[in-house]
Amino acid sequence: MTLSNALADCAIKINRTMEDLLPGALGAEAILLDAMKYSSLGEGKKIRPFMVLQSSKLFGVKEECARRVGSAVEFLHSYSLIHDDLPAMDDSDFRRGKKSCHKRFNEATAILAGDALLTLAFEILSDPLTAEDSFVRCQLVNFLAKSAGHQGMVAGQMIDLLAEGKTLCLDEIVQMQSLKTGEIFAFCMISGGILGGASKLQLDALKKYAYGFGIAFQIVDDLLDVEGNIDTIGKPGGQDAKVEKATLVAKLGVEEARHKAVLLVNESIEALKLWGREADYLRALAQFVLERQR
């Protein structure tokens, strides 16, 4: 199967699991559930769940467990996008080619839908269906909380917010982006190892892959933002430049940034040398980062 077929196949499976995890509701809760579904199901490449599934496969983890962890990460990712798009944050009216959550519903509903999706991620991870061993479940919860919280993703958002209009040095930009997106990619890769009882050496390799992948992913995101338009990336292009956001592309220029992304992807692939053919999709995924158009 080609990578794009494998990605599409994973997206279908994950959407199904996510739907099962978001039951129907009546009354006011129905609107809350609608908003949660609107912003998490369907669109989106589901790259994070794909990483969870692929890293889980390296350790022979049952797919149904990996799918639940992948769904939890995708719910958490969706929460971060909903809150990011709010008027007080990035003030984005569009996301993935459709209206952002607060535009489709309203601001209050978007805040609550984000809160509920974040909470749901922890509900799923702590459920016995996700892993038989409660110690494994606790590790997943603790690791995701650390990756997403005030020393992880939220810290990255905060640095990003305060960086607008300021000049960050290269290291500061890399640190900010590692926090903002890299920590969750690291969780995706390492969660497979936690589920499958990986060794320290293996966990370190997974982390290294995620690190390079995360920064390269962000560089390409920023390149697409500079070059792209609403048709290919689902949101109006040039938004980051407009508000003078601190990006590696703005710092290094398009050519050097692209070169840096290539180096990082090579490092990611190098980190997978512990594994054979079973890691081929992860290698292809890293390559794919450089080629993606949206």
Add this chain to the structure above:
Amino acid sequence: MTLSNALADCAIKINRTMEDLLPGALGAEAILLDAMKYSSLGEGKKIRPFMVLQSSKLFGVKEECARRVGSAVEFLHSYSLIHDDLPAMDDSDFRRGKKSCHKRFNEATAILAGDALLTLAFEILSDPLTAEDSFVRCQLVNFLAKSAGHQGMVAGQMIDLLAEGKTLCLDEIVQMQSLKTGEIFAFCMISGGILGGASKLQLDALKKYAYGFGIAFQIVDDLLDVEGNIDTIGKPGGQDAKVEKATLVAKLGVEEARHKAVLLVNESIEALKLWGREADYLRALAQFVLERQR
């Protein structure tokens, strides 16, 4: 020790534990941490942590474990207040006699501080320091997530938002308030039982206490809102009536609502009949609900 001394003593201990759990930070993270501390430390009666400590005492749970769980609940409670106060939600400029988080900092910081506090609650509960047994930790995480999420507190908020200007029947108001505040009180009471390996019978009694307590607490809150002013309750009085909020006081009138609160408190105290003197503070706490001035 009188109840008010016991409450004050608990508040000091919990503030200390919460401070330990919120380390210092540099740069942009420092502002995030400041906002998290501003809205969770210091003020506030810390009634929820008090319930956790008292219910834990019924089962001989180590106080340091109960304090961590109490802190987690208080962080989660603080998140809910921060997000509640946002302009898109209740639009409150004051909380506990001082500026609300988005007024003291700004809206984006308040959203992120709330997100980070919610995430921190799960980080604390899943940490081995909270309970040696990982199965116990998972139960705490799962129960808190269910109590706080799209079938718990957030659902209650959503119903509350949509109820503005509408007429809810008595049962609908009780259901909304059970979700909005009762679920977290239930977690506080039951968490002690989970930590201490309580029987089904004991857990049911704790839940029953929390249920009556929660509704009575809300009625008194609404009564204070009708009667109170900014000096005694820390926010301008009459706000709920102004936006025609669905409250039991609005539905039943002041006298009948107060009578209902008395009945509920009696039921709460009745539920504690499984315990002797060791539950006296919980009995006093239920009585205290009727007498509180803010």
